[in-house]
Amino acid sequence: MTLAAPQRTAGPKLVLATAFLGIFLLNLDSMAMTVALPRIGREFGGSTAALQWIVDAYLLMFAALLLSAGALSDRVGASRAFGAGTAVFTFASVACGLAPGLAELIGARLLQGAAAAVMLPSSLALVRQAFPDAADRARAIALWTVGGALAIACGPVVGGVLTGTLGWRAIFLINLPVGVVTLFVLARTPRSPRLVRPLDPLGQVTAVVALAALTFGVIHGADPVMLGVAAVAAFAFVLVEARVAAPMVPLGLFRSRTVTVSVVIGFVVNAAFYGLVFVLSLYFHDVLGLSAMAAGLVFLPMTAVIAAANLVSARVAARFGPRVPIAVGPVVCAAALVGLLWVDETTARPVIAALLVPIGFGLGLVVPSLTAVLMGEVAADRAGMAAGVLNSFRQTGGALAVAVFGVVGLRAGLGVAVVLLVGATAAALLLPRRFTTD
Template identity: 50%
Template sequence: MTRAAPPGEAASDFTQPGSATATLLAALLGFFVVTLDAVIVNVALPAVRADLGGGIAGLQWVVDAYTLAFAAFLLSAGSLADRIGAKRAFGWGVGGFVAASAACGLAPSLAMLVGFRLVQGTAAAVVMPSSMALIGQAFPDPVKRGRAVAWWAMGGAVASSAGPVLGGLLTLASWRWIFLVNVPVGAAALVLLVRVGRSARHRAPFDWAGQATGAVAMAALVFGAIDAHRAGPALVVSGIAGVAFAVVQARAKHPMVPPALMRTRAVVVAVVIGFAFMVGYYGMPFVVSLLLQHHGLSALDTGVVFLPMMLTGLVLTPLVPRLVECAGARRVVVSGLLVMTIGLAAVAETAGSAPVWATAALMVLVGLGGPTVIPPVIAVLLAAVPGKQAGIASGVLNTSRQLGGALAVAVFGALLSAGIASGTRVSLLLAAAVAVLAALTAYKGLSRKDRR
């Protein structure tokens, strides 16, 4: 039986037979493809530079164009998922992502590649919160939703595991295949979407002022971190736009980020943890990939070095929901962040001098953070907000994650300009310090009794 829609919302029919399974599979594939495109690129960066030219700054933009657009439009994408329905938003996002991936694979210049990466990131921004909102609507029971989130996270875990090795393999033929591989996966998600039930719509005007000021604030911040010569003016613009964003959200009738949402303890804690987690989890592969290939490893060999770390996440992801049910979210998340801190510090002190197998083994400690941090945090977040705000809450969390990753690449890339070995060490020690702060935030902010 279809549930009655709340006032202002259209009815949804997620209770129809097979709808929940189709929803989970479609959302999983969507998360897979947007995650794959983030991790598959790192090992191919030297090949991209050899073909299209550009220095470290150019490679930073190949990575950060995607991540920045992802972060800048996630908030609007979360609102879009709430307003037009998660199913429709998901379809638009996956379709746009497939088209942009094909364009990236055919890009004739570095500038055009960066431009298509911006489009790709924008489409990915629509996919992420809408996929999470679909799961929240399809699995209203908190325990079942927690398990569904874990399976959804499997899409990211598999992409993270396969990405570096797959990127190395595809680069043997051409770096262009790292983008073209997204096309069939995205097409499969769209086929599954046909079987997904209608999702609820919460009608309200679009917050154009909030989108504009938020996007400018984040773009200027990342630009300033990458381009040291123009960092001052960029950071001033970022600060002004950030203040304008806060004012707009406080005064808007239909704000993109409702102020009441940001007064929710679980949302604030999730935002801090998501940002800090991605500094290490996204920043480390960027610097270590360049370091290993600087020391003579091929793209494929570099991908293999990351394989144990990524497989750790793949194996542990299905087990984490049961662990959270037994031990609570706080213990699991804090433990994951502390183990991640140890791994980042150990890799910082040994990468480039230790045997490759030792680097691979130490990065496993960082890999433990993937399944033990983000899935429990997502489950806690979804349990703490009303269903009609699931999309925007997901967008806020993922904006913090993508912004953390974008800033990590921007800052770490600048540190590499002083020397790849010393830059890698300082970058990873900085990531370790941020992870410690995240562990403290999780310890203070998450409830001891939380089992979801």
């Protein structure tokens, strides 16, 4: 195995700007599109199931391809993978905006999800490679997460404004100038090194089948057949990775306590957050009678504070070590969830919004430092693979939580989330006190 040398060296800040634009693009599109679903349904006359597939098609491809895309990023070079993913995502966005019917829109969303799966790990790998110093890398990853947090915060508002003024198609077409700017900036950044190694086709196939079947099974109410397929494919994936000479995901990676604990905490935090958002969305609509826009405004303070907490996380980690924000964040979230147990239909909307703010702050504390710890544990040339593993676990946690919390309801879901978050804090104590240095 050899590592091809990069073609030139250059500005890490420019690399960070490119990655920032990419993660902003992905999250803005996802959040803005959700508020446009009723308008799309009226225009195309689609059923509720068809509208669900506009969301699910993206999630299915995104979750299924994350592991493979992370390994691909290392093999072809993060900059090449990110550029290709951005170009395809931009093209697919235009196809969504021009779609003449639901079938074409769902097909374009499938392509968007596949491109997003390539963009996410490769954008994080770009940051990992551009900042070899552990402290600088932690700050850069915090800024990278800010891009996603800002998009999550303003996505529903942007989506509502665009849908109300220019129509729902503008939500997708606005990605064209953003994508072009991202590619323009990327062209001025250095080429990433490539990890020259054999392909792992069996590993790729079994991983895609396992993740696709799991996501599909969860989306469709814990379908036993698809969950069974996912279990068999996951078992086959482990067997393949244990025996091939150049595995896509070396199982030895999980001998590292830091890696294992990091992906488990990532799973738990996403499960708690997305499960909460799902059951609260139903509660706001079915019990409180809020419109989609009104519900988005209640969530806005929580999502907005995530970006600020991302920056605080980097500063706290630099001074006290990454274990502190990773351990404190879940406790803050858990305490806020306990407060939500007493919310009912008589609770004022501003009070609910205020109770959600600590949840956003706690989440924002965890993710940047957790990501930086994991990125510091792997070599720069395997950053794409590590990013794919982390985000695959996070995506799976969110998907499973939506299914489980939707069944058990609001208060039971809150109780489950509290237990998970307390466990995450305990697990965080197993992480290193300081960042790993190169």
